[in-house]
Amino acid sequence: MKPLSKSEVEEVLKLSLKNWSFDGKHISRNFKFKNFVNAFSFMTVVALEAEKADHHPEWSNVYNSVTINLNTHSANGITQLDIDMAQSIDKAFESFNFTT
Numbered sequence: 379m380k381p382l383s384k385s386e387v388e389e390v391l392k393l394s395l396k397n398w399s400f401d402g403k404h405i406s407r408n409f410k411f412k413n414f415v416n417a418f419s420f421m422t423v424v425a426l427e428a429e430k431a432d433h434h435p436e437w438s439n440v441y442n443s444v445t446i447n448l449n450t451h452s453a454n455g456i457t458q459l460d461i462d463m464a465q466s467i468d469k470a471f472e473s474f475n476f477t478t
Contacts, residue, residue: 408445421439
């Protein structure tokens with residue numbers, strides 16, 4: 379899979395992934411929740427989506443915060459897989475009613 383150019387990534391973020399940032403290597407977003415249980419529940423939903431897509435995030439969790447970084451290692455950049463996963467993650471986050 380071919381990586382997107384920097385300008386293509388920036389355009390997608392501007393148009394449809396406004397809460398994500400791009401550091402030249404990953405697209406990233408931090409999610410905040412009311413507590414650890416809610417954060418971990420969100421991670422479980424994302425894990426199941428990632429497994430279905432066979433595209434797994436780099437992520438970390440500290441108490442009520444989950445940080446997700448996406449890139450396609452095999453393409454050495456951001457691909458449509460990352461964009462699709464970010465959109466799926468955003469959709470999962472929107473379904474949670476227990477954010478701060």
